[in-house]
Amino acid sequence: MNRLYHVPLSPFCRKVRLSLAEKKIEVELVEERYWEGDSEFLRRNPAAKVPILKLDGRLMSESAAICEYLEEKHPTPPLLPASPELRFEVRRLVSWFDDKFHHEVTTKLLYERVNKKVQKTGYPDSANIKSGARAIKYHLDYMTWLLDQRRWLAGDQMTLADFAAAAHLSSLDYISDVDWNRSANVKDWYAKIKSRPAFRSILADQVSGFPQPAHYSNLDF
Amino acid sequence: MNRLYHVPLSPFCRKVRLSLAEKKIEVELVEERYWEGDSEFLRRNPAAKVPILKLDGRLMSESAAICEYLEEKHPTPPLLPASPELRFEVRRLVSWFDDKFHHEVTTKLLYERVNKKVQKTGYPDSANIKSGARAIKYHLDYMTWLLDQRRWLAGDQMTLADFAAAAHLSSLDYISDVDWNRSANVKDWYAKIKSRPAFRSILADQVSGFPQPAHYSNLDF
């Protein structure tokens, strides 16, 4: 049986879940509370990070490498375009979200508010929250600028770049940290992604101690 | 003229320099002191990070996306193998070094000792140095384990995984933070990479305030 070891609000896990679902690869989701230091999990993966995908008997870590592998083995529907120039743009944006956005926004809002409580490692630091709340505006404006010129973030086709962005934004939306009124075209873009069947499992996530807000799974948010 | 905006000891820049050199794509190296907040540079790239490659008139950021693009446009010599399984392993290791190793070692040793001084942002934090010095041992042992089974880090062929690893280790070697006596096969592996023509420019780097140690460019270190 294929399995994805994951944490519900992890953006790296969500990106992989979206790719798998879009490609109709069925996996059993197994929540892996890595901070509890379960040694069986560490044995499975020296990096000790989720997501870890068990696919066709192999254990795979690192979300970027997993998504490229899925693309090569299960090319339909394609989540990377055909030309090297467009593929570059997709990968650039995936790194933009998984490196820059992650560092400037996700770690400052989601990890402060949720991970610290769930993992019992302290209280949210208000300077970080402020800095994350400031940075997300700048990122939403950058997305607005991209979407002014393009139907999807990297071009005219939905790609891994959209999934990387939606993975971070959906996790932040779970804690109501995204101001959807800031940009009509970012909101339209998110509504399109949100209504895909591949998104259903993400909209059904529940995290104990953090009740799902009403707008989170509403397609008409 | 093709150009690479870079910082000499940046591991992300070094990985791109190695790919370019191995593929014999000539670029002019332009040092970009991004911390001085030169606005022309910021205009060129909203991420405000090096490396930035100007190639065939386009400006490209994000080292992973750049290396994949170079691979697609200039496939010879190949730095990614042919099978999806081996390609996965290469990309997993690139992420291992650029995410985990970077976070646990490079930021704790190189950025503490060099970047803080060069960028005038303070003094090395001894807790970080200690933690980086402990973590590098564990990473060298992981490389030893890989190289016990393989000629190169990801398999029988030299790949981007070797360049990602060598990029971090060479920058740390510039400040004498790599104990080459810890593992004979890691040392042999580094000697092989170091002797490649693609490595010459990296061995010639000089950083003011940090004189190059004698062993750094010595092929018989």
Ligand SMILES: N[C@@H](CCC(=O)N[C@@H](CS)C(=O)NCC(=O)O)C(=O)O
């Ligand atoms: N580069 C990894 C990052 C994954 C990652 O950072 N996962 C977090 C959860 S969001 C984690 O498992 N952290 C555990 C740790 O760092 O110890 C990927 O893309 O898969």
Ligand SMILES: N[C@@H](CCC(=O)N[C@@H](CS)C(=O)NCC(=O)O)C(=O)O
């Ligand atoms: N994900 C980027 C990371 C590049 C990066 O972090 N570069 C550092 C120098 S080693 C930088 O320019 N930092 C400037 C900043 O973060 O403001 C890549 O792979 O190219």
